[in-house]
Amino acid sequence: MTGINENYLKLKAGYLFPEIGRRVRSYSDAHPNEKIIRLGIGDVTLPLAPTIVNAMVEAAKEMGQANGFHGYGPEQGYSFLIQKIIEHDYTKRGVKIDEDEVFVSDGSKCDCGNIQEIFSLDSKIAVVDPVYPVYVDTNVMAGRTGEVDASGRYANIVYMPATEANSFEPDFPKEKADIIYLCYPNNPTGMVASKERLAEWVAFAKKNGSIILFDSAYESFIQDPAIPKSIYEIPGAKEVAMEFRSFSKTAGFTGTRCAYLVIPKELKGKTSKGEEVSFNSLWSRRHTTKFNGVSYITQKGAEAVFSTQGQKEIGEQIAYYMENARLIREGLVKSGFTVFGGTNAPYIWLKTPNGLKSWDFFDHLLSKAQVVGTPGSGFGPAGEGYFRLSAFGKREDVISALDRIQKL
Ligand SMILES: *Cc1c(COP(=O)(O)O)cnc(C)c1O
Secondary structure, three states: OOOOOHHHHHOOOOOHHHHHHHHHHHHHHHOOOOOOEEOOOOOOOOOOOHHHHHHHHHHHHHHOOOOOOOOOOOOOOOHHHHHHHHHHHHHHHOOOOOHHHEEEEOOHHHHHHHHHHHOOOOOOEEEEEOOOHHHHHHHHHHOOOOOEOOOOOEOOEEEEEOOHHHOOOOOOOOOOOOEEEEEOOOOOOOOOOOHHHHHHHHHHHHHHOOEEEEEOOOHHHOOOOOOOOOHHHOOOHHHOEEEEEEHHHHHOOOOOOOEEEEOOOOOEEEOOOOOEEEHHHHHHHHHHHHOOOOOHHHHHHHHHHOOHHHHHHHHHHHHHHHHHHHHHHHHHHHOOOEEEEOOOOOEEEEEOHHHOOHHHHHHHHHHHHOEEOEEHHHHOHHHOOEEEEEOOOOHHHHHHHHHHHHOO
16 A cells, blocks of 8 residues: 555644534534624635726636637736736835745645745744644644644744733744744734834844744734834845735635745755755746646736725725724723734734633633634644634624623
């Protein structure tokens, strides 16, 4: 028989969301007449903005014409989209990015998961705990870790706890870490990094020869103008950081699929003999070999996000979600909860009452208020005792969920 990649067997069984689904199903089977409100999801709910839809319809029509048909496009993405990305997301913020430093893809989940292929197998990763599970699991699959321990931590990963005790500002790794995953605004805690803190991270990476993988999937939810949207707003960051961006949460593309990865040419790694190699050229080789481009129709839709009308429409959607976030935050505080996040991010991270375990609070909220959230412990051991609520729901659901929580 053919051997398997045994690293997969190291993965913790029972991924978070299937377990949530199982518990919700079993509750609703037993209580078929109760309406369950889901505030656990990390998916958007508003429909695609009209300007985006129009651009996609036009692109589809174009594809049906002999002179408008598009077959394989450039693997890296069409220039019309990359130019808009650079102009809107970087040039306007004083950052210089070249066209060949941007790689359009069908999602940041794949990008954050695939990127580890271009690092040596013995490179050590550091993650914030709690964490978006993709960063960890893809390194487990690749064989960069040991087994998981009873607390849920893998050997050979550096964990940087982010809890109330350190104001969710993780300390720098004390051991050697070659690759540092950072996500700001953060999923799940909803916290952001100040310009000063990001500058310290960049300086740390430079001093220690580490690189930072900066996931800014939620940058468009930042309300405070002093908070950087891109790590490249920090001078020198291009030598130490890659940046992951996605249209998923920004413009409702979770089902449409479009994202991009920025790898500046000055970002270098080294061979075992000590020769420097640019990560941009490695990723370019990887992307053009294993990926055949995002559809023309989708890239046309993404381009429309940057039009004046597109910006107005997605701005309204973000405002809707952030108003949900405000309602959740304030409603929970009124009910006596200790809450974090939710002011520059669509997630509210609450401390479970009376020191309840995350899953116990999940069951409590489900059975007493029929509200579904996400147990913090599902994002890592340091998430134990916390709980995530998402602002991506419908307004009326948010309001009735808060009403039920208040009555608990
Ligand atoms: C939603 C999300 C993404 C975006 O994923 P896509 O594959 O682009 O939909 C990336 N990072 C984090 C932390 C997320 O929560």
